[in-house]
Amino acid sequence: MGLFDIFKGSPVRVNEDNKTTEMRKQQSLIFENYISGMKKETAFKAYALQLCINRISNAIVKCDFNTFNKGTNEPGTVWYQLNVEPNQNQNAADFWNKVIEQMVMNEEGALIVQDSMTGELLVADSFTVKKYAFKPNSYAYVLINGYTIQHSFSEKEVMHLRLNNSKIKAIFDGIYSEYSTFLDGAIRNYNRSNAIKYALNIDATFDQLKNKPVLDEDGNQVIKDGLPLTEYDDVIDDMFENRLKPVFSEKDSVTPLESGLGLSDLNATGNSKSSGSAANKTTRDISAMVDDIINMAADAFAIPRGLLKGDTADVNSMTDNFISLCINPIAEQIEDEINRKLYGKDNVLKHTYCRVKTEHIRNSDITKLATSAELMSRIGAWSLNDILAFIGEESINEDWADKHIMSKNYALIEDALKGGENNEENQDNV
Template sequence: MGLLDFITGRNKELELMFDVDLIEKTSDKIHLKKLAIQTCTDMIGRTISQTEFYIRKEDRIITDEWYYRLNVRPNKNMSASLFWQTVIHKLIHENECLIIQSDTKDLLIADSFIRNHYPLVGDTFNDVIVQGYKFNRTFQMADVIYLEYSNNKIAKLLDSLYSDYGELFGRIIEFQKRKNQIRSTVAVDSTNEKSLETQAKLQNYINKLYKAFANKAVAIVPQQKGFKYAEAQSNMQAHGVDEVMKVSNGFLDQVAMSLGIPKPLIHGDMADIEKVTKNYLSFCIDPFLKKIRDELTEKTLDKSKYMAGERIETNRVAYRDIFDVATAADKLRSSGIANGHELRDRLGLPRSNDPLHDKFVITKNYQDGKDAVKGGEKDEA
């Protein structure tokens, strides 16, 4: 056999080996990022969906069309809780959310739109699409509710963070899957014909071996002429499952911190839960509500109404023990620091028509010396 025949024969063998499916494609680990972002956004969305939005004028709540749309039924297809969860989801994922009002007063969340920026006049929005329906009109900034999350898209920050965590997570998963992996080789008789039929037989043989060893506790596979199967022992020291969880939780912690969610809360830790929850409401939920409240104030109240005392207010969910609240309220009222209406506002309760709540009361134990109010030492006749 000449040199040319030798090279040609070696090339045929290489061709044969490259055609055999020996390596399984590594799965994408993008679910790590999706799970972390979805966990955090769902928590924020569920919390804000429990908020009540209302317009207050002096001591009464105005229950008008806006009150119904913001708290009961924003549109024909969504409840208020689902509506606000969707708003928060788009606001975090896309850094912005556009809400338009249809001719029937329905509040609709835009799936996509084009914003036209103008330096001296209000911006406009066109090509607005809601659930596949495109509006053939231009919306003015004054006629829509437009929310922005931050100056920088959090999605870009998370993508750059995930590039490191995702690679590490993927490598650990691969090592874990290869622990106690069955490793084998198939020796092919070089005298066999390098035809497509031979390649098909070899591939079929490998597939049967893989299926037998993967699905059966006891697998007996007959040897074929020209094909010799040999198994090698793997001594790889793989990472444990706890290492996988550490990387996964580490990325989740970074996402939670970027959104203002305390790490113990996202993991369900019960230690000092009251303090952690208060921090979550103060530094994560309240900024979201402030953005929504400011935008609603601008778009629903004109200057004259605002100067007349009308305000957009929110009554968010709060973590508090009713007995602790009652004790604190009693001290604030009895010391003259707050009247009844102010305390009811802080507790999220509607104002009362009782004139007693307009007064500031100071009980005897808070009065000092000569200014103390006398009386009550004995029953009057």
């Protein structure tokens, strides 16, 4: 049975056993922690990981999945699925985004299966794999959009994609858990330095209110929290519970103070911007640490640091490194998996296969390509339609547009070494 025959029918919801329920909970927890970022400790890590996922998936989306039939480029059903619509609920961009996200977030990678009824390609949300040494691996408990597939799959019936270092996220998690203590310290220092701090000055005049009890309607001293209440206590409680709230709000405010009370700004000297209570502490320490986290994530996934953070300096060199070190290995793995599962050995040996082209990841400037395109045409490597295809334009439906030409300035090396009249005659005949 091939990949096109893996489903006995469309997926249906079934009663989940305990193992499947536990897997669903684990999957939910992963995305709650890393995607939602409910905790600040997780949010910075999720931000760095999402930057990496977005950069990689956006690059894969720009790749061309070219399909060949005996060496001839022939778009067909597989081409349409890989480039336009893998299934009725996803376009190619959504599909490959989910594939890359699963490859990064799931230590076991991404699993692609195909519905035999419709031929649609679907990405599993979770699955379990049982590995063997001398027979195909087995995949079970495959969940897709809340539906559980009732049977297991062998290795040849699925496309299984993993990062070259499948434990890269786990390693990054371990590094971050150590580094997050420094980040937490920087956040606490920032909050502590920027907190508004006042001192309440109480002199002897106000202190005399301790001798004046607060009486109720019957003339008895009021008891509060088990202690006799004085005017001193009443005023102090009112200040902290009511009067000082407007002072610490974002709006302008005025509060009355009894004789003998005074407020002094503890931030008025030392680390203040002026004579007010705003501290001179900035977020640069925190942002520098967040940059460190992003840099660590970039290094882990072989993405140039500047490219991950959107720097524009030397972007061409960074893009070349990004494609060579990060994207090409992933694209080659996707290509190999498609060819060995969808086409098979016999077809590949007959040059019927899929090629993942990464040239279009880099934006092409036609003015910069003109010289190179002319050279490729002059040596007979490209036809006019080949050039149009490279720059993303529609081909010309004429026989002459597919013909290859060569300049007469080129000759076989053995003819060029002969020299004299024979050489000139041979060059004219090339």
